[in-house]
Amino acid sequence: MRRLGVVTDMTLREMLRRRGVLILLLALPLAFYAVRRNDSGEAIRALFLGLSWAISAAALFSASAGRAVEPRLRLSGYRSHHLYLGRLAALLVLGTGIGLPLLALVALDPAQSKVRAGGVALAMLLCVTVAAPFGLLIAAIVPRELEGTLVLLVIVGIQMVVDPAGSAAKVMPFWSSREIATYAVDHTGSGYLDRGLVHGVAFTVGLAVLVAVLSTVRLRTRSHMRFAPGR
Known part of the structure; x- marks a missing residue:
């Protein structure tokens, strides 16, 4: 637990040191919300999408920035799960810190x-829990920041234009927020809430497992390497 806490603290300090980035992360969902404020349903949905984009981007850049120090931490005795779980925990804390003032704004x-x-509140929580491992997954698959950002932009863009009632929308990572937004804004039955909750939890767990597998493979100790015997 101590090593997990060290990685979490290190990651948070690294992100909090970039104050301009934090301001932009908060400004992005605010801008999405402000543009659509006169339409309650669209404003809430845009806010969720902006929050998801912000946390995914933070996860992507955090993983890219931390890739240089991870081999040294591994040599210091840190296991791979300490690294990806610590980074994920830091992103969840950051996402919660960004989401709370946005929730107060809506209220x-x-x-x-x-x-x-x-x-x-529930939709924002799912936005954060899905976006954090989603950004880490993109960083694991596409190591370069520019390409990773473009992949994220494409996926979020598709999420914005796809028909939420179609089958294709259900395989998108942030479909849960649209379902819960419909429940929250249009006062529909609990079916929308249940579907959104199940979808969000399933994607959170699935993405976290994929990140764990890819990170473990990438950070595994190479069996062909041996320490040279002392003279």
């Missing part, structure tokens, strides 16, 4: 007085 905005605040 205090008179234009959203009829929105179910509990549904909004």
